[in-house]
Amino acid sequence: MNGRSSDASRGGRLRFDGWIAGLGTASGTRIVLGHWPRSPFGPFSDVMLERPDGERLLLAPTRETADFISGTYVFDTVRVVPVGVRVVDDVWSVTAGPLDLRFTTGRRRLLGLLLCAVPGVLAGRPGWSVLTSLPARVLLPGVRTRGSARAGRREWYGARDLRPIRTVTGVFEGDDLGAAAPVVPPVRFGFGSVPRGPALTRVTTTVAVEPE
Numbered sequence: 001m002n003g004r005s006s007d008a009s010r011g012g013r014l015r016f017d018g019w020i021a022g023l024g025t026a027s028g029t030r031i032v033l034g035h036w037p038r039s040p041f042g043p044f045s046d047v048m049l050e051r052p053d054g055e056r057l058l059l060a061p062t063r064e065t066a067d068f069i070s071g072t073y074v075f076d077t078v079r080v081v082p083v084g085v086r087v088v089d090d091v092w093s094v095t096a097g098p099l100d101l102r103f104t105t106g107r108r109r110l111l112g113l114l115l116c117a118v119p120g121v122l123a124g125r126p127g128w129s130v131l132t133s134l135p136a137r138v139l140l141p142g143v144r145t146r147g148s149a150r151a152g153r154r155e156w157y158g159a160r161d162l163r164p165i166r167t168v169t170g171v172f173e174g175d176d177l178g179a180a181a182p183v184v185p186p187v188r189f190g191f192g193s194v195p196r197g198p199a200l201t202r203v204t205t206t207v208a209v210e211p212e
Helices: 063-070 110-116 126-131 133-139
Strands: 012-025 030-038 044-050 056-060 077-080 083-088 091-096 099-105 146-148 154-172 199-209
Touching: 012 154, 030 099, 044 063, 044 083, 044 091, 044 099, 056 063, 063 077, 110 154, 126 133, 126 146, 126 154
Parallel strands: 056 077
Antiparallel strands: 012 030, 012 199, 030 044, 044 056, 083 091, 091 099, 099 154, 146 154, 154 199
């Protein structure tokens, strides 16, 4: 285990800076992509997927990231597979084991423009997430900016951008996922869901970990 990832076992507050994409599909499968250029584990991406029958699946690139994420959120199945993300302009391409996904983002709306004005240093402060908790619940039903996770962990989300996801194409285990659809019912990995409308959010996530 490298020095960065060992921070998770020592406890304290861990910060992840990157993007979360939440989207539904016509097949009923809902997907949450985490793309983290900066994290205690180095750059990595992961996929949380909930199938129409309710199975919650994690696809993570290493055993260390899989253990940390599954220690924070709830899954029925965890798989360690290569996870790759490629971004060209507004097009995101994701490969993760049995998943091949592609989506395109649209222009920012008013909320996205307002979030772009939030300084990164402010978004990373738990107090900012507390302050924005109520507005987030009103503007984006189902979304929470703070809450409790597994193993006594606590989380804070500071959003810095928001773009709608316009189109989706994907295949999971050989089955076509269908076109973009609302994230309905909400995903059940943790204390809150992603926006109902498919969206890509620029976010700073802080996780408070109890020392082992």
